[in-house]
Amino acid sequence: MVLPAVLGALALSALAYAAPFESGVQPHTHNFRATTVAASKNATTKPQPGAKPAPFCYPALGFVPPFELPEDNTDWWCDPATEYAFVGFSYEVTACQSRAQLHKEFADIRYHFRSRYVRLYGACDQDGFYDDIADAAWANGLGVHALVWFGFNGDDVWISRRDTLFAALHANPLAKFVTRVVQFGSEPLYDNVLPHDQLAEQVVLAKQNLSSLNIPVTVSELAYGYQERGGAQDVLDAIDSINIHMLPFFSQNASTSDQAWPLVLNDLDWFIAHGNGKKMYFDENGWPSVTSPSVQPNSPDAVADIPNEHGYYVLLDQHCEDLKAVVGGGIGWFAHIYSDNQEPGYGIYNSSGHMKFPFAPRTFC
Ligand SMILES: *[C@@H]1O[C@H](CO)[C@@H](O)[C@H](O)[C@H]1NC(C)=O
Numbered sequence: 001m002v003l004p005a006v007l008g009a010l011a012l013s014a015l016a017y018a019a020p021f022e023s024g025v026q027p028h029t030h031n032f033r034a035t036t037v038a039a040s041k042n043a044t045t046k047p048q049p050g051a052k053p054a055p056f057c058y059p060a061l062g063f064v065p066p067f068e069l070p071e072d073n074t075d076w077w078c079d080p081a082t083e084y085a086f087v088g089f090s091y092e093v094t095a096c097q098s099r100a101q102l103h104k105e106f107a108d109i110r111y112h113f114r115s116r117y118v119r120l121y122g123a124c125d126q127d128g129f130y131d132d133i134a135d136a137a138w139a140n141g142l143g144v145h146a147l148v149w150f151g152f153n154g155d156d157v158w159i160s161r162r163d164t165l166f167a168a169l170h171a172n173p174l175a176k177f178v179t180r181v182v183q184f185g186s187e188p189l190y191d192n193v194l195p196h197d198q199l200a201e202q203v204v205l206a207k208q209n210l211s212s213l214n215i216p217v218t219v220s221e222l223a224y225g226y227q228e229r230g231g232a233q234d235v236l237d238a239i240d241s242i243n244i245h246m247l248p249f250f251s252q253n254a255s256t257s258d259q260a261w262p263l264v265l266n267d268l269d270w271f272i273a274h275g276n277g278k279k280m281y282f283d284e285n286g287w288p289s290v291t292s293p294s295v296q297p298n299s300p301d302a303v304a305d306i307p308n309e310h311g312y313y314v315l316l317d318q319h320c321e322d323l324k325a326v327v328g329g330g331i332g333w334f335a336h337i338y339s340d341n342q343e344p345g346y347g348i349y350n351s352s353g354h355m356k357f358p359f360a361p362r363t364f365c
Pocket residue numbers: 040042043072
């Protein structure tokens with residue numbers, strides 16, 4: 001039997017897992033068979049009550065893969081109700097990073113920072129790019145919050161991006177094992193790309209399209225984006241998880257990041273009140289170290305510098321138990337963003353590749 005190239009890569013990646021990157025993980029011999037990769041046609045998008053415990057669920061830290069890749073992903077993922085604290089980075093792909101760079105940086109994201117996920121941001125419209133993302137994520141044990149990028153121009157380019165991404169998710173047999181959720185973003189309500197009822201309808205259609213792959217769908221959005229559209233309860237009802245933009249620097253009450261907890265709670269409480277108990281992530285979440293034309297505060301007291309960028313993540317760590325206690329199994333949070341090359345001032349790395357501050361956030365508490 002001739003294996004598609006991607007399955008060859010899968011077999012090689014499986015060997016990479018045998019390396020004990022993470023403490024406590026014993027080397028294993030794996031026998032992922034290509035014949036087991038056939039998609040289940042009738043999986044549901046509901047969280048699976050039969051989810052395996054860590055480290056036997058993907059992408060648990062220290063993930064111990066099964067001897068064979070299962071037929072579908074119904075027992076594959078860690079239960080979202082067990083995923084909280086720091087989960088990974090936003091990672092902007094507008095640079096169309098090479099496969100080699102994706103592998104290198106995803107390895108850093110996983111093994112240096114103990115991430116479980118990358119959340120894609122921006123768009124690369126290059127043919128086959130999502131296959132490279134899936135390959136690099138798989139090789140490094142990461143789940144992906146994939147993205148249909150709406151951009152900032154209010155145009156229809158998101159439609160062709162959606163079609164390209166969905167085609168890749170259906171065609172690449174690895175995709176459903178690394179793609180945790182598809183986001184519509186960034187901030188389609190805040191940017192008013194679509195009226196909220198049409199956005200809700202698009203979410204429903206996307207869920208139908210991806211149901212055979214058991215890939216859920218969400219919208220990546222600010223509390224204010226919902227609030228200024230009358231609450232957009234239809235969107236909140238349609239999405240599978242709530243992927244929140246938590247950017248307290250822009251609050252009219254912002255000062256220093258160590259004072260930001262009431263601002264975080266203000267937005268979080270709104271989602272708790274309207275989110276019907278769904279799993280929640282802070283998926284675009286951070287504090288800038290510099291301002292720029294597109295990063296301007298709404299409070300005269302807001303401070304943008306490296307200590308305050310750092311301080312925001314310290315604050316989240318200090319409130320680890322509070323965030324863990326939130327309905328839906330606790331808040332899983334992403335750091336926005338991996339590098340200043342991806343969005344000026346928000347990077348954990350500066351534009352010459354040096355860490356701007358020590359960063360080793362808690363992954364449990
Ligand atoms: C799919 O549906 C068929 C018929 O209802 C059932 O026999 C089969 O077990 C289902 N497969 C999965 C993976 O749920």
